[in-house]
Amino acid sequence: xxxxxxxxATENLVSEFQKTKxxxxxxxxxxxxxxxxxxxIGIPNRKNEEWKYSDASALFKEELQVLGSKFQxxxxxxxxxxxxxxxxxxxxxxxxxxxxxxxxxxxxxxxVIVSSFSxxxxxxxxxxxxxxxxxxxxxxxxxxxxxTAFASDGVFISVxxxxxxxxxxxxxNIISAKGDQGGLLVQPRFLFVIGGNAELKIIESFDTLNSSxxxxxxxxxxxxxxxxxxxxxxxxxxxxxxxxxxxxVTAHQQKNSHFDTNTVTLNxxxxxxxxxxxxxxxxxxxxxxxxxxxxxxxxxxxxxxVDHRKPNCQSNQLYKGILDEKSTGIxxxxxxxxxxxxxxxxxxxxxxxxxxxDATINTKPQLEIYADDVKCSHGxxxxxxxxxxxxxLRSRGLSEDSAKNLLLFAFAGDVIQKIQIEPLRIYLEELVxxxxxx
Amino acid sequence: MLSIKNLHAxxxxxxxxxxxxxxxxxxEVHAIMGPNGSGKSTLSSVLAGRSDYNVTEGxxxxxxxxxxxxxPEDRAREGLFLAFQxxxxxxxxxxxxxxKTAINELRAYKKLPxxxxxxxxxxxxxxxxxxxxxxxxxxxxINEGFSGxxxxxxxxxxxxxxxxxxxxxDETDSGLDIDALKIVANGVNKLRGKERSFVIxxxxxxxxxxxxxxxxxxxxxxxxxxxxxxxxALELEAKGYDWIKQQELAMGS
Numbered sequence: 001x002x003x004x005x006x007x008x009a010t011e012n013l014v015s016e017f018q019k020t021k022x023x024x025x026x027x028x029x030x031x032x033x034x035x036x037x038x039x040x041i042g043i044p045n046r047k048n049e050e051w052k053y054s055d056a057s058a059l060f061k062e063e064l065q066v067l068g069s070k071f072q073x074x075x076x077x078x079x080x081x082x083x084x085x086x087x088x089x090x091x092x093x094x095x096x097x098x099x100x101x102x103x104x105x106x107x108x109x110x111x112v113i114v115s116s117f118s119x120x121x122x123x124x125x126x127x128x129x130x131x132x133x134x135x136x137x138x139x140x141x142x143x144x145x146x147x148t149a150f151a152s153d154g155v156f157i158s159v160x161x162x163x164x165x166x167x168x169x170x171x172x173n174i175i176s177a178k179g180d181q182g183g184l185l186v187q188p189r190f191l192f193v194i195g196g197n198a199e200l201k202i203i204e205s206f207d208t209l210n211s212s213x214x215x216x217x218x219x220x221x222x223x224x225x226x227x228x229x230x231x232x233x234x235x236x237x238x239x240x241x242x243x244x245x246x247x248x249v250t251a252h253q254q255k256n257s258h259f260d261t262n263t264v265t266l267n268x269x270x271x272x273x274x275x276x277x278x279x280x281x282x283x284x285x286x287x288x289x290x291x292x293x294x295x296x297x298x299x300x301x302x303x304x305x306v307d308h309r310k311p312n313c314q315s316n317q318l319y320k321g322i323l324d325e326k327s328t329g330i331x332x333x334x335x336x337x338x339x340x341x342x343x344x345x346x347x348x349x350x351x352x353x354x355x356x357x358d359a360t361i362n363t364k365p366q367l368e369i370y371a372d373d374v375k376c377s378h379g380x381x382x383x384x385x386x387x388x389x390x391x392x393l394r395s396r397g398l399s400e401d402s403a404k405n406l407l408l409f410a411f412a413g414d415v416i417q418k419i420q421i422e423p424l425r426i427y428l429e430e431l432v433x434x435x436x437x438x
Numbered sequence: 439m440l441s442i443k444n445l446h447a448x449x450x451x452x453x454x455x456x457x458x459x460x461x462x463x464x465x466e467v468h469a470i471m472g473p474n475g476s477g478k479s480t481l482s483s484v485l486a487g488r489s490d491y492n493v494t495e496g497x498x499x500x501x502x503x504x505x506x507x508x509x510p511e512d513r514a515r516e517g518l519f520l521a522f523q524x525x526x527x528x529x530x531x532x533x534x535x536x537x538k539t540a541i542n543e544l545r546a547y548k549k550l551p552x553x554x555x556x557x558x559x560x561x562x563x564x565x566x567x568x569x570x571x572x573x574x575x576x577x578x579x580i581n582e583g584f585s586g587x588x589x590x591x592x593x594x595x596x597x598x599x600x601x602x603x604x605x606x607x608d609e610t611d612s613g614l615d616i617d618a619l620k621i622v623a624n625g626v627n628k629l630r631g632k633e634r635s636f637v638i639x640x641x642x643x644x645x646x647x648x649x650x651x652x653x654x655x656x657x658x659x660x661x662x663x664x665x666x667x668x669x670x671a672l673e674l675e676a677k678g679y680d681w682i683k684q685q686e687l688a689m690g691s
Contacts, residue, residue: 389528392580395486396540396596397514397547406539410530410579 009060010042010142016066017149024152026121031149034138038145053330053362054272054301056143059216059244064185066150071095071176073209078102081172081207081239086423088170088203089114095175096188096217097153106167111160114169117189120156127158131193135222135250135278143246147187147220154189154219157202161195161226168201168232168421175217175243176209183214190221194229196254201421205236206268208243216244223251223259227281230258232420235273237265238431248274255281262419264428265292265300266435276305279341282312290319291415293435294327294359301330308341311371315345320415321352322408322436323359330362335376337369344371348378353385353411401437408436439464439501439635440604446495447484453494454480456660462604467636469646469671472657473679478639479523481657482608485637486520487513500604514540515547519602521593523609528580533592534562536580537599544600565598569625587618594625605629606637611645623648643675658682 017035024031044050045057071094078092091114092102098116105114113120113127120128138145155171177184194200206217225231237245245268251259263273277286292300306315321329331350352361365378385407393403412432419425445458454477462468472478484491485498487510498505500516508516528536542552553561562575569591573584581589590610597605607626611619626636626649638649646654646668654670655662658679663686664670674682 386528388526389531391486391488391510392522392526392528393531393536393540394510395514395520396536396600397511397544398536398540399511399543400509402539402543403511406531406536407528410528413530 009057010039012063013043013060013066013146014039020066020150024150025118026124027151030133034145034148037138038142038149041140041142041145043142050303053328054270054299056246056272059270062183062214064183064216066185066187071178073099073102073174073176075102077209078172078174081174081205083170083203083424083427086168086170086421086427088168091155091169091171093154093171093173093188095177095184096173096186098155109163109165112163112165113156113158115156117154117156117191118152120191121152125158127193128156128191131222131224132191133222135224135252136220136248137250141248141274143218144220144248147189147218147248150187151189151220154191156190157192157200159194159198159200162197163195164199165201168203168424170203170205173204173206173217173219174209175207175215175240176211177213177215178210183216186215186217188217188219190219192221192223192231194224194226194231196226197228198226199230201232201234203234203236203421203424205238206243206245206247207239208241211242214244215242216246218246219248221247221249223249225251225253225257225259227255228257229254231260233259233261234419234421234424235261235263236428237263237268237271240268243268244270246272246274250276250278251286252278252280253284253286256283257281258285260287260418260420261289262415263290263302264415265290265294266431268298268300270299272301272303274303276307277315278307278309279313279315280309282310284310284313286313286315287418288315288317288319289415289418291321291412291432292329293322293412293432294329295324296327297325298327300328301332303330303332303334305334306336306346308335308337308344308346310340311342311344313341313344315347317348318415318418319350320412321350321361322355322412323352323361324355326356326358328360328362331380332364332366333378334366335368335378337367337371337374337376339370342371342373344374344376346374346376350380351411352382353408354382355384405433405436409433412436440505441499442496443498444496445484445493445498447480447491447493449480449491454660455484457496458657458660458662460655460662462635462637464603464635465630465632466653467630467638467649467651469638469640469651469654470657470662471640471643471654471671471674473683474641476657477660478641478657479608480660482520482606482637482639485513485606486510486518511543512547514600514602515544517603519597519600519605521590521597521605521607521610523612525581525589525593527582527584529582531580533575533578533580537562537596540600561599565595568598568628569594570621571595586613587615590614590618590622591625594622598625598629603633604635604637606639608639609641610638611640611642619645620648643671646671656682658686
């Protein structure tokens with residue numbers, strides 16, 4: 001039965017591609033190659049080890065509309081997705097399509113490009129073609145292949161060497177689908193190229209607006225971090241009730257570069273975050289942090305991969321989950337230390353609190369180490385709230401709820417504290433606090 | 439204020455308290471002494487409402503209300519305070535945030551409005567001075583990285599902030615050097631008053647040189663076997679607990 005479904009959903013999307021490919025601009029050969037890979041791999045189900053706990057095939061049971069539909073949106077609609085008190089360039093995508101009308105760029109220095117992906121595809125500049133599809137692998141991941149076949153819009157950012165982009169770029173992915181349209185598949189594409197000695201901070205949020213039907217968002221992001229460059233990348237999944245999201249991010253690091261990322265998931269029905277860091281030169285630092293707070297029947301799956309290919313690099317991972325009701329969480333963290341990557345320091349920690357007997361967490365660290373002079377460690381804990389701490393707080397007059405909130409907030413705080421953009425950190429502290437009270 | 443009648447209690451099916459009777463009136467300071475394993479900490483745990491202890495028989499009333507039916511937070515709101523023998527560290531929870539929440543929940547219980555931030559900070563400063571706690575608590579998590587002495591001083595500081603009517607000090611002297619002991623005792627003495635009672639649970643007489651009790655009770659095998667004035671503590675110090683044990687054995691035989 002599952003095999004039949006898999007074939008039909010995959011085939012449906014392949015035939016959709018054949019029907020629509022004439023309207024997709026540029027990269028025809030690449031698209032054909034990508035759709036062949038997609039067909040070969042197929043939409044994964046539980047039999048696929050990488051998707052063991054997240055049956056993606058179940059999401060694709062009904063027919064989906066693959067071309068983003070436009071819809072009218074007011075200025076106020078965007079306002080509620082902004083981070084308060086944050087001076088940022090705002091880029092708005094509506095169902096995967098770049099909206100010039102709702103975007104506003106701030107103090108973009110000379111040479112910096114922040115543009116729609118469709119424009120970048122058309123112009124196919126050197127900065128674009130040198131990096132597009134160079135990091136996200138269409139041969140091993142069905143959703144990367146599918147996104148690549150259909151890629152038509154999204155965001156392209158290019159920061160030239162020696163350029164510090166002062167204000168963060170906040171990319172707001174607004175997704176909205178009405179009931180009469182059937183299911184919708186949105187596939188935005190992102191490419192961020194940060195040059196040598198350059199700095200960039202990106203916030204990407206996924207938000208749903210008046211959405212009344214099933215939407216799947218399959219987004220693919222490639223980030224190239226140049227020599228000595230510093231990049232912060234924050235992914236926020238909060239105002240996205242009802243969304244089914246597969247978000248694949250691949251960052252490639254060059255010499256002496258820093259890449260810091262934080263993925264915060266507070267809402268969304270079904271989320272799979274794939275995060276891969278390719279540490280491809282010496283003296284790099286990578287920090288991967290994540291927090292997910294789930295309830296109801298939410299399903300949140302974080303898959304990380306840190307691929308240490310060169311010596312003298314350091315990576316740190318801290319993922320925390322608070323799971324309530326019948327929700328499910330997954331943390332799968334892979335660390336490769338290749339034979340050349342001597343003197344690697346790689347750490348990984350996954351900590352989870354289950355608030356209900358029906359909540360589930362699956363954690364799986366996978367370390368593959370081929371170098372002999374390295375420091376690597378991983379740790380995973382899952383538990384309930386500390387009873388002793390609860391009693392201590394309650395014995396001072398705090399209600400059970402207040403005590404619980406204080407402890408959970410402290411637990412989550414470890415991850416939130418790592419956010420380096422202050423207004424974003426304050427905003428997330430408030431969101432987490434509110435979320436824990438409910 | 440507190441009336442304990444024929445209290446039997448235990449943990450995991452094992453009975454530890456075998457019929458305790460104790461009356462404490464407003465303003466009194468009672469010391470409860472006893473050898474290890476006599477039930478001292480069980481008594482404080484049962485009074486504070488630790489859920490893993492079961493009361494099998496007896497009554498405890500606090501200001502005329504049934505204490506045993508109350509949640510730990512309601513006991514605190516009614517004016518009970520337990521200074522823990524081993525105060526735990528709670529990383530990530532700021533002491534100031536926690537105390538502000540505690541005070542305002544106590545005030546809400548008494549139908550009082552929340553305390554103004556300015557008044558709260560003033561109170562913190564004043565009460566910190568009482569136990570010579572100089573750490574800037576604003577940025578510190580509860581007890582995190584505190585020395586043993588600082589933890590105990592933090593307990594007395596919290597007591598001063600919350601102004602209970604009955605404070606139970608569970609082996610507050612354990613692990614304290616003489617200087618810290620004096621500071622803690624001094625803090626407690628400043629909080630003594632006509633309306634506030636204390637139960638000082640201790641193994642040694644030493645603390646009672648600094649906090650002079652009105653009554654001393656000796657706990658042995660889950661029962662109060664001897665009561666007297668402050669001189670009883672000195673007698674215990676001189677003769678040791680074996681004296682009590684032998685007396686009990688003699689009576690039992």
